[in-house]
Amino acid sequence: MLEDFFPSQVFRYCPYCGSDSFAWDGVKSHRCSRCGRKLYTNAAAATIAVIGNPQGELLMTRRGREPSQGMLDLPGGFVDTGETAEHGVMREVKEELNVEVSSLQFLGTFTNQYLYGGTVYFTLDLAFACAVRDLAPLRPADDVSSFVFLALHDIKLEEIAFRSVREVVEGLQRGRIRVAVG
Numbered sequence: 518m519l520e521d522f523f524p525s526q527v528f529r530y531c532p533y534c535g536s537d538s539f540a541w542d543g544v545k546s547h548r549c550s551r552c553g554r555k556l557y558t559n560a561a562a563a564t565i566a567v568i569g570n571p572q573g574e575l576l577m578t579r580r581g582r583e584p585s586q587g588m589l590d591l592p593g594g595f596v597d598t599g600e601t602a603e604h605g606v607m608r609e610v611k612e613e614l615n616v617e618v619s620s621l622q623f624l625g626t627f628t629n630q631y632l633y634g635g636t637v638y639f640t641l642d643l644a645f646a647c648a649v650r651d652l653a654p655l656r657p658a659d660d661v662s663s664f665v666f667l668a669l670h671d672i673k674l675e676e677i678a679f680r681s682v683r684e685v686v687e688g689l690q691r692g693r694i695r696v697a698v699g
């Protein structure tokens with residue numbers, strides 16, 4: 518169960534004073550009854566990149582690592598501290614696929630739960646359509662093992678690793694999300 522790995526279950530000691538008098542409030546934070554400080558569980562920002570080819574197919578990646586190794590995904594990843602989402606999505610596309618994004622269109626936000634290293638991270642995924650002028654340098658790297666261009670109607674939602682990415686692809690399939698760049 519994913520719930521067993523929520524911060525409410527996993528974090529047992531105060532990170533400030535080390536006390537085990539560190540209790541989940543049942544909503545969104547732990548509080549230490551020894552030093553009185555709080556630790557909030559907030560959503561981490563992440564990005565999702567929607568990239569098409571001239572045939573209107575969607576660029577999907579295969580995950581090279583856990584969680585959900587081997588399943589379909591879209592490019593993107595966590596936003597670093599101090600980084601904008603726009604910079605983050607362009608950096609991830611370059612790191613994972615070796616291509617340059619020339620312009621961006623914000624598409625919306627989607628929520629996800631990501632189990633990594635024994636802890637569930639709650640993410641707020643910002644989706645962007647990314648225009649890539651030159652697809653020739655495409656090469657999988659980092660946590661991407663391969664990529665594939667798929668017609669939207671050929672993509673099976675159950676083969677997609679994460680809820681947020683499924684929602685983006687389903688939105689594209691149903692015309693709820695419309696891409697203007699690219």
Ligand SMILES: [Zn+2]
Binds near residue numbers: 536550
């Ligand atoms: Zn404490």
